[in-house]
Amino acid sequence: MKVASVSDIKRIDELASARYGVSHEILMENAGAAVARVVDMVAGVRNLLVAVVAGTGNNGGDGLVAARHLASNGAEVRVFVVGREDKMTDLARINLARVRSAGIPVEFVSEENISELRSELEYSDVVVDALFGIGLNKPVEGVYRKAIEAVNSSGAIIVGVDIPSGVNGDTGQVMGVAVRADYTVTFGLPKPGLLLYPGAEYAGEIFVSRISYPRALLEDESIQVETNDPVFIPPRRPDTHKGDYGKALFVAGSRQYLGAPLFSSMSFLLAGGGYSRLATVASIVPHLGSKASEVVYEPLAETANGTVAYANLERLLKLAEWADIVVVGPGLTTEEETSRLVREVVARVDKPVVIDGDGLTAVSASPEVLRKRSKPTVLTPHLGEMSRLTGVGVDEIKQDRIGVLRRACRDLNSIIVLKGAHTLVGMPDGRVYINLSGNPGMAKAGSGDVLVGTIAAMYGLGFPIEVAVRMGVFVHGAAGDYVAARRGIDGVTATSIMHALPRVLQALREDIDGLYALYALREL
Numbered sequence: 001m002k003v004a005s006v007s008d009i010k011r012i013d014e015l016a017s018a019r020y021g022v023s024h025e026i027l028m029e030n031a032g033a034a035v036a037r038v039v040d041m042v043a044g045v046r047n048l049l050v051a052v053v054a055g056t057g058n059n060g061g062d063g064l065v066a067a068r069h070l071a072s073n074g075a076e077v078r079v080f081v082v083g084r085e086d087k088m089t090d091l092a093r094i095n096l097a098r099v100r101s102a103g104i105p106v107e108f109v110s111e112e113n114i115s116e117l118r119s120e121l122e123y124s125d126v127v128v129d130a131l132f133g134i135g136l137n138k139p140v141e142g143v144y145r146k147a148i149e150a151v152n153s154s155g156a157i158i159v160g161v162d163i164p165s166g167v168n169g170d171t172g173q174v175m176g177v178a179v180r181a182d183y184t185v186t187f188g189l190p191k192p193g194l195l196l197y198p199g200a201e202y203a204g205e206i207f208v209s210r211i212s213y214p215r216a217l218l219e220d221e222s223i224q225v226e227t228n229d230p231v232f233i234p235p236r237r238p239d240t241h242k243g244d245y246g247k248a249l250f251v252a253g254s255r256q257y258l259g260a261p262l263f264s265s266m267s268f269l270l271a272g273g274g275y276s277r278l279a280t281v282a283s284i285v286p287h288l289g290s291k292a293s294e295v296v297y298e299p300l301a302e303t304a305n306g307t308v309a310y311a312n313l314e315r316l317l318k319l320a321e322w323a324d325i326v327v328v329g330p331g332l333t334t335e336e337e338t339s340r341l342v343r344e345v346v347a348r349v350d351k352p353v354v355i356d357g358d359g360l361t362a363v364s365a366s367p368e369v370l371r372k373r374s375k376p377t378v379l380t381p382h383l384g385e386m387s388r389l390t391g392v393g394v395d396e397i398k399q400d401r402i403g404v405l406r407r408a409c410r411d412l413n414s415i416i417v418l419k420g421a422h423t424l425v426g427m428p429d430g431r432v433y434i435n436l437s438g439n440p441g442m443a444k445a446g447s448g449d450v451l452v453g454t455i456a457a458m459y460g461l462g463f464p465i466e467v468a469v470r471m472g473v474f475v476h477g478a479a480g481d482y483v484a485a486r487r488g489i490d491g492v493t494a495t496s497i498m499h500a501l502p503r504v505l506q507a508l509r510e511d512i513d514g515l516y517a518l519y520a521l522r523e524l
């Protein structure tokens with residue numbers, strides 16, 4: 001599903017009326033009706049005590065339409081408008097008149113009577129939050145802040161209109177304070193702020209209503225963000241051999257880090273890969289061999305500190321000729337000689353390369369190595385590694401993940417997986433995918449090693465690299481969710497995620513609709 005920025009939605013909004021004759025009034029009526037429908041779905045409307053807390057903009061207008069529909073369907077509705085009547089938009093004013101004509105009580109809230117709002121809301125079964133939507137343009141203060149605090153302390157079921165008020169629609173950042181909605185009914189398309197934390201947490205369960213926007217507008221290529229939806233994985237053909245499912249070379253590990261090479265190279269096999277070759281320091285091969293006998297090992301010369309020595313360069317380049325895809329970085333350490341080797345390998349390997357962990361630190365020192373590559377490059381940084389790659393501070397990245405990611409993909413000519421909640425996948429052409437699988441239990445050592453093995457396996461299964469990366473991220477997250485559901489979130493470890501990979505592939509092959517439905521936003 002496409003994910004529309006605030007400016008995308010405003011453009012769609014204008015085109016809907018200018019080009020398709022679908023007026024703002026029709027859109028607002030449909031929006032309010034959708035909100036009323038969800039209130040009925042989640043709480044049952046008959047004799048329901050509903051308080052609509054409306055702003056003076058069109059978000060408030062939606063709330064006023066919802067109030068009329070809910071009252072018509074049998075709810076006991078009261079409307080509280082925060083702000084001055086003379087500030088209302090035309091559409092909001094028109095719908096205020098209709099609400100009053102229907103005999104629905106309306107109260108204007110200001111600093112003078114804001115203290116009464118809190119007690120009024122405590123007698124409500126449902127509170128509809130229609131204060132701000134995509135028009136939020138500054139931190140929330142004063143009477144609006146107190147109104148949001150009153151909504152949050154009401155103890156009622158809270159239904160957000162379009163966006164929980166106070167959440168930035170593009171970034172998901174909270175602008176001072178925000179409504180903690182149980183449900184959010186969003187219009188046309190979801191906004192990034194509903195899917196990125198903390199906004200995703202404030203939105204609760206999301207319902208999407210198209211409100212009769214023409215499909216052509218909602219599917220327009222100019223909208224470059226979308227949810228990372230899984231695609232069908234073809235069955236494994238009977239007449240095949242291991243080479244058909246991809247040959248991956250892993251350059252990983254050191255005397256200090258034995259888990260990373262194991263998890264990455266073994267996950268490749270468990271996620272469907274064919275031939276996993278691990279080039280790592282000789283001293284840990286016997287240990288790894290006893291744990292993962294299905295992996296083929298290339299014992300390498302090591303530095304005094306037990307890291308991969310530069311002298312292995314020619315051998316690694318030769319091995320890379322055999323491979324379909326090369327994964328560099330897990331557990332290599334940031335030993336200068338090893339980092340220098342990483343930069344040379346990345347610069348000269350004429351295959352798709354996935355760079356993770358310490359490999360990212362190595363290439364951060366000279367990003368032109370990435371820019372000069374002709375074959376695809378995949379980077380899988382967490383926030384700290386992204387900050388080193390881009391020179392942008394972690395807090396600044398959090399303020400605008402999609403914007404920072406988009407610029408980095410273009411600047412580094414790379415596909416970038418920005419790990420976190422939720423993980424984003426950025427493409428050099430500006431497209432960004434928001435991944436909805438995964439859970440906080442996965443933020444553990446080794447989880448990233450499983451991810452790169454899974455990405456390489458998707459490429460081995462035959463997906464083009466961009467799809468392989470998206471699918472690797474989805475499958476990895478779904479595996480983590482599979483474990484959390486069956487063993488509890490504390491049971492989510494690199495090992496348990498790795499061993500859940502085949503289950504997810506099986507589900508994708510046998511019941512992709514079921515798996516898709518697990519993660520898709522509910523559509524009205």
Ligand SMILES: NC(=O)C1=CN([C@@H]2O[C@H](COP(=O)(O)OP(=O)(O)OC[C@H]3O[C@@H](n4cnc5c(N)ncnc54)[C@H](O)[C@@H]3O)[C@@H](O)[C@H]2O)[C@H](O)CC1
Pocket residue numbers: 009010012013027028031055056057058059060061062089131132133134135136137138139140141144161162163187188
């Ligand atoms: N665009 C569409 O496709 C549709 C939009 N609808 C609904 O309209 C809102 C957007 O309405 P808008 O009038 O542009 O702004 P808001 O109602 O979100 O905000 C109201 C108003 O508040 C002021 N404001 C912003 N931030 C603050 C703040 N921190 N403190 C005080 N005041 C603030 C600002 O002036 C805004 O104009 C959209 O979300 C939908 O719900 C349609 O009805 C459906 C289609």
Ligand SMILES: [K+]
Pocket residue numbers: 059129130131132133160161162163164165
């Ligand atoms: K809202």
